[in-house]
Each structure stands twice: as structure tokens, then as C-alpha cells.
Amino acid sequence: MPSPLLLPLLTCAAVLLVSGVAKLRDPASVDRAFTALEVPTVLDRSPVRRALPWAEAVLGLWLLVTGGALLLLGAVLVLVLFLAYLVLVARAVRRPEPVDCGCFGALGDDRVTRVTVWRNVVLVAAAGLAVVAGQRDVALVPALSEPATWAWLGAAALASLAAVLVTHRSTGSADVTGGSEPEVDEDGNYLRTAIPRAQVLTEEGRVALLRDQTNRGAHLLLFLSPGCTPCQSLSHEVAGWADDLAPLVVVKAVVAGSPESLVVGLGHLKGHAWFDEFGIARAAFAMSTPGAVLLGTDGYLAGGPVHGEGEVRAFVEDVREHLRAQTDVTAP
Structure with missing residues (x-):
């Protein structure tokens, strides 16, 4: 034996x-x-x-x-x-x-x-x-x-x-993101819902209410975690996306952590980061990382939430195309 x-x-x-x-x-x-x-x-x-x-x-x-x-x-x-x-x-x-x-x-x-x-x-x-x-x-x-x-x-x-x-669970049947999906009506059309009452910390450590921030323009929020591999990849795109979508859309990375996170490997986000140290914003949007959501200026969501690196990149590209189309229509 x-x-x-x-x-x-x-x-x-x-x-x-x-x-x-x-x-x-x-x-x-x-x-x-x-x-x-x-x-x-x-x-x-x-x-x-x-x-x-x-x-x-x-x-x-x-x-x-x-x-x-x-x-x-x-x-x-x-x-x-x-x-x-x-x-x-x-x-x-x-x-x-x-x-x-x-x-x-x-x-x-x-x-x-x-x-x-x-x-x-x-x-x-x-x-x-x-x-x-x-x-x-x-x-x-x-x-x-x-x-x-x-x-x-x-x-x-x-x-x-x-x-x-x-x-074994196939990738097609498993919920790999753990986040919420955009709400749609019976015909599959996107339903705009109110922006949740949530707050974040600015780089200076001030509390900012998301609804108040959208009074100054639409905001594209990218939810990232320092220890998340796809998040690290997306974090290097934030500054470029912010330049591309300005001035109509403000791009902010909502980092799972404190403002001190900028010192530890996320210095390239300086000027483009908010912080969700206690997960308040993530919970309000039922958001996983990486994820993204577009906040409209009227107090309602304008797109998302979406989850996963590929989905976030596609979402940003959709926003860019939408803005480009708007610019073409309004151009003399």
C-alpha cells in the first residue's frame, strides 16, 4: 500500500x-x-x-x-x-x-x-x-x-x-464583475436614474458631494483600486481621456483608498483623482473595479454603470464619439 x-x-x-x-x-x-x-x-x-x-x-x-x-x-x-x-x-x-x-x-x-x-x-x-x-x-x-x-x-x-x-463555472454564466448593470425598460432602452447621494474626498482631503459636482458639468467617473491589475492599466489612460473629453466632460478616477494613495504608485493620477476610502461611492453605485459611470448635469445618470477593463474602454470611446457627433452638429 x-x-x-x-x-x-x-x-x-x-x-x-x-x-x-x-x-x-x-x-x-x-x-x-x-x-x-x-x-x-x-x-x-x-x-x-x-x-x-x-x-x-x-x-x-x-x-x-x-x-x-x-x-x-x-x-x-x-x-x-x-x-x-x-x-x-x-x-x-x-x-x-x-x-x-x-x-x-x-x-x-x-x-x-x-x-x-x-x-x-x-x-x-x-x-x-x-x-x-x-x-x-x-x-x-x-x-x-x-x-x-x-x-x-x-x-x-x-x-x-x-x-x-x-x-467549474463558465465565464459566460458566471457573474465575474459583481457590479450592477445599467437599468433598461421593456424595449431595452437605457433608463436614466437619479445620481445617488454619495460623497468622495478630493486630493486636498475635502468632502465633495457628487450631485453638487455635476452642477459644473458632466462627470465621467472611473472606479479604480490600487491593487487591481486592470485598474493599473486604465489609470495610465485617465489624463489622456480627461484632455480628450474636456471641457464638456470632467474625467475623475475614484480611487479605493485615501489621498495618500497618490504617493504609492498612483502619482500619474494627480489632478484627476477623487478618493472613496470607505467604499461609500462604490456601494452607492453597486460598483466593482474597474468600472465607470457617466453623471449628467441634471442630477441623473447619463450612462453606465459598466464593469471590466474592456467595457470601460468601450464606454469611454462611446462617450468620445457622442461628444464628437455633438460637435459636428453644432459646428457652423
Whole structure:
């Protein structure tokens, strides 16, 4: 009978191999993860970022092919790595704004939640059992000579496949954004609703009521979170969009955080940012990040809300086209 300690050993190896290969296929995800998870400066170096996917893949293979003292050493390294990952995601989930980790490159759900923390707790436990396997000289290669091992591995693989298929949700049926959708009537026409009573903080720390701000012109609000990977990409477009849509539409990034966020990686938003430190505006619009909504000058929504990077970009382009059409009509 094969040792039950083979299962956590194989689990750690599979996770490391999948994670390493996924990161190698999408190197930018490693950069985004280091930024979003606020990896300590001493480790936040380009050589470390480039080496991490290879290290994961090598450790995964190490657990599969070694035994004895080498297996024990590899298992200890994996335990240390998984503990570090656990600390990073545990810190991230306590932050007020959503955080994307890119833990498995382009695979899986990027958003760090309590489920992410529990997943990493399970991986730390598996790595701990892998250390025990190394101490007891339980290795995969010798066990493969026993026919019972193959039957046991096949049953474990079948159970894992069944669990994946049962819990799988297609992207078409899943609500991936978690935000509200624009209201429409029976004919599918957009219904304008009143601007919610919500407030934000200005860069100077003053409270600003959204309804009052629209007296000075229409406002396009882009809801962003510092730890959200698509938000980081959109944040670099804000200044350009503000120039394109001025003077008819004011563009503001509503950042999930305090005005101090401008000092930490968001300096390029200076002059174009409001802050929603306690999530009041996000809750009022039932908004996820990234998201966008257009506030009219008459106290009603003029478009949106929309959610997701692609939808936000398309929404901004629609607003731009609408303004361009208005300009063409009014031109002499």
C-alpha cells in the first residue's frame, strides 16, 4: 500500500509546476503580482521576478524525482515559499481595496479573497506534510514500481478531475464583475436614474458631494483600486481621456483608498483623482473595479454603470464619439 504522504507531495509538485509554467507564459503577471501584493523592497527586484517562475517549476520537478535528504531539502524550500505566499495574501485581503495577485499567471481568478487565504493555508499544510514525507523517505520514484501506486494515483486523479468539473463555472454564466448593470425598460432602452447621494474626498482631503459636482458639468467617473491589475492599466489612460473629453466632460478616477494613495504608485493620477476610502461611492453605485459611470448635469445618470477593463474602454470611446457627433452638429 503506497504511503498517504505521496498525495501532499504530488499536490505541491502539481501546484508549483502549473504556477511556474503559467507565469512563464505570462511574465507580466509576475510584475503585476509583485506590485499588487506589495512584496518587500528587498525582494522586489527584476532578477527575483524573472527567476520566480523557474524556481517554482524546478521545485515542482524536484519533489517528483528526488528522495532522501534532497527531497527533504526541497520540501523545506517549498514550505518556506508557501508560507511567504500566505503572508502576502493574508496582508492583501485585509486592505480596504480589492487586490489582484496573478498567483497562477493568466489562469484562475486573480482577485485575492478569503478563499485565496484558505487555499494558501491548505497549500502550507500540504507542504508541511511533504516535509514529513522527506523525513520518512517517502518518495515518488521508488513507489512507482508498485502496481498499487498506479491504481491509487489513478483514483486520486479521477477524484480531482470530478471536483474540478463539478465546481467549474463558465465565464459566460458566471457573474465575474459583481457590479450592477445599467437599468433598461421593456424595449431595452437605457433608463436614466437619479445620481445617488454619495460623497468622495478630493486630493486636498475635502468632502465633495457628487450631485453638487455635476452642477459644473458632466462627470465621467472611473472606479479604480490600487491593487487591481486592470485598474493599473486604465489609470495610465485617465489624463489622456480627461484632455480628450474636456471641457464638456470632467474625467475623475475614484480611487479605493485615501489621498495618500497618490504617493504609492498612483502619482500619474494627480489632478484627476477623487478618493472613496470607505467604499461609500462604490456601494452607492453597486460598483466593482474597474468600472465607470457617466453623471449628467441634471442630477441623473447619463450612462453606465459598466464593469471590466474592456467595457470601460468601450464606454469611454462611446462617450468620445457622442461628444464628437455633438460637435459636428453644432459646428457652423
